[in-house]
Amino acid sequence: MTQTVLRDCPAPAKLNLFLHVCGRRPDGYHLLQTVFQMVDHGDVLHFALRGDDRIHRANDIPGVPEEQDLIVRALRLLQAEFQRRHGRLPPGIDVTVEKILPMGGGLGGGSSDAATALMAANHLWQAGLDRDELMALGLPLGADIPFFIFGQTAFAEGVGEALQAVDVPDYWYVVIEPGVSVPTAAIFSAEDLTRNTEPVTIADFSRCLVSQTNPSEYGRNDLQAVASRLFPPVARAVEWLGRYGGARMTGSGACVFCAFSTESEADEVLSKVPSEWVAWKAKSLPKHPLAEVLQVDGVID
Numbered sequence: 001m002t003q004t005v006l007r008d009c010p011a012p013a014k015l016n017l018f019l020h021v022c023g024r025r026p027d028g029y030h031l032l033q034t035v036f037q038m039v040d041h042g043d044v045l046h047f048a049l050r051g052d053d054r055i056h057r058a059n060d061i062p063g064v065p066e067e068q069d070l071i072v073r074a075l076r077l078l079q080a081e082f083q084r085r086h087g088r089l090p091p092g093i094d095v096t097v098e099k100i101l102p103m104g105g106g107l108g109g110g111s112s113d114a115a116t117a118l119m120a121a122n123h124l125w126q127a128g129l130d131r132d133e134l135m136a137l138g139l140p141l142g143a144d145i146p147f148f149i150f151g152q153t154a155f156a157e158g159v160g161e162a163l164q165a166v167d168v169p170d171y172w173y174v175v176i177e178p179g180v181s182v183p184t185a186a187i188f189s190a191e192d193l194t195r196n197t198e199p200v201t202i203a204d205f206s207r208c209l210v211s212q213t214n215p216s217e218y219g220r221n222d223l224q225a226v227a228s229r230l231f232p233p234v235a236r237a238v239e240w241l242g243r244y245g246g247a248r249m250t251g252s253g254a255c256v257f258c259a260f261s262t263e264s265e266a267d268e269v270l271s272k273v274p275s276e277w278v279a280w281k282a283k284s285l286p287k288h289p290l291a292e293v294l295q296v297d298g299v300i301d
């Protein structure tokens, strides 16, 4: 029988282990190099097919009107693509979102939600898009969406869409939410942003992991200086967490993380985090956890 409901679909956070800005395209978008790492902390989405063709978010998310939600916009794009391919609209979907990830946190929450929605609907509707097609559909909505659909730890170039799988050992990450929401566009448009970091290779990164113990100590996040200047709580969190290891910001901020080899080391640091900040620990995820829910080898069947 055709499946009509998919519950408990994870939309994990990502960390940018390093993030280099290497140039700017004529359209203003920046050329990046980064390593994306998923961790086992994130939002949870539930999907149910409807009797009509409406895409509807069933719960309120403060600050994100339904019509602007990347989940709703992504599902509408896939619905239109389904119609183009199959000559009819697939059924609508009610989506319920348990929002855990902070917005403007650099954890890719909106992109991860949209990626999970695209993979879940592709499965529920039997729409038949392959991984590359789904990644291309998501890219215009958010630069991190292709990575989540790619579904494994990745070295990324371009605006984040040119992806290669990379092995990173398992780590425990302590993540601090400094309590500010950083608008990505404001960081990229800052005059003092450095945009000329020399390109590295995936081999440079992998070699460094072998000789260094902490993956948050390779390279740097070129967006961190600007975010720290505009949002002082980011600088304070980097300074505090940096007492325990290589601490840096993820994405365009605001969250700050540090890698630890064992859970007990992460627990010890977590217990000392000043109470003004929300903080948590999470384990690295080498693969997207939605595969288990869909019971397929990858996140796309």
Ligand SMILES: C[C@](O)(CO)[C@H](O)COP(=O)(O)OP(=O)(O)OC[C@H]1O[C@@H](n2ccc(N)nc2=O)[C@H](O)[C@@H]1O
Pocket: 016, 028, 029, 030, 031, 032, 034, 106, 111, 141, 142, 143, 144, 158, 159, 160, 184, 185, 188, 250, 251, 252
């Ligand atoms: C910085 C990262 O977090 C790294 O993972 C992401 O690339 C940001 O991805 P995102 O939040 O999905 O950002 P988008 O919604 O795609 O872009 C927001 C704005 O940031 C700027 N932007 C974003 C990505 C990029 N490579 N260059 C840019 O200049 C653009 O002005 C864009 O309008």
Ligand SMILES: Nc1ncnc2c1ncn2[C@@H]1O[C@H](COP(=O)(O)OP(=O)(O)OP(=O)(O)O)[C@@H](O)[C@H]1O
Pocket: 063, 064, 068, 069, 070, 071, 101, 102, 103, 104, 105, 106, 107, 108, 109, 110, 111, 113, 114, 144, 182, 184, 251, 252, 253, 254
């Ligand atoms: N489902 C969604 N969840 C979160 N934000 C959403 C969603 N849909 C749209 N948005 C919009 O996207 C903006 C960025 O939110 P998001 O959580 O993706 O930030 P982020 O973690 O900083 O992302 P990134 O790391 O990609 O820069 C929000 O301020 C909100 O306006």
